[in-house]
Amino acid sequence: AQSVAQPEDQVNVAEGNPLTVKCTYSVSGNPYLFWYVQYxxxxxxFLLKYITGDNLVKGSYGFEAEFNKSQTSFHLKKPSALVSDSALYFCAVRDLRFSGGYNKLIFGAGTRLAVHP
Amino acid sequence: GAGVSQTPSNKVTEKGKYVELRCDPISGHTALYWYRQSLGQGPEFLIYFQGTGAADDSGLPNDRFFAVRPEGSVSTLKIQRTERGDSAVYLCASNEGRTGELFFGEGSRLTVL
Structure with a gap:
């Protein structure tokens, strides 16, 4: 079955420190992977997406994510967190074998990021 | 408008009532999606329109749920005989084609008492 797991309900980080929000996925075919943010x-x-090519994807607001096929992960990262990054972050996957060529996405439950001054 | 517009932003209704939720996508976007987000969960796919037709309605929970997009622009999600379990935020999204990132509205929060 297709699924997305975000193992952390909340991530706390001090402003200026690097942050990581974790995501792992399970699909039958090759994945399209996305990160969305909800203020x-x-x-x-939309923050960023991985379709093919370079495993390190750069997106909006200084965020990046690394696709790791062997670990089936797509962790979101930022070198230096800002208080304004505090929000709810969702990882999503589209299984290319079953999505019918459109954005039938499977979302994780979300991770709340809290950046403290 | 510049973004996806959803109305109403909040709807409170009684169990058994009928509700309609409206979505006005970004102008020119041919693809329109409805997702449902329950408390503490990520959005779940409900239905996808390409133009006027529902290309995939496999996410609709049961036959009390129905959606239309008669002119290929505005869409209405209709829920009959509402139940308390229907309480959620209903999200609409659109994009230009079949792929690429989705542009989401702010959602319609439905509360069934």
């Missing part, structure tokens, strides 16, 4: 009272916003 309070705002809609989900």
């Amino acid at each position: 309070p009272n705002r809609g989900l916003q």
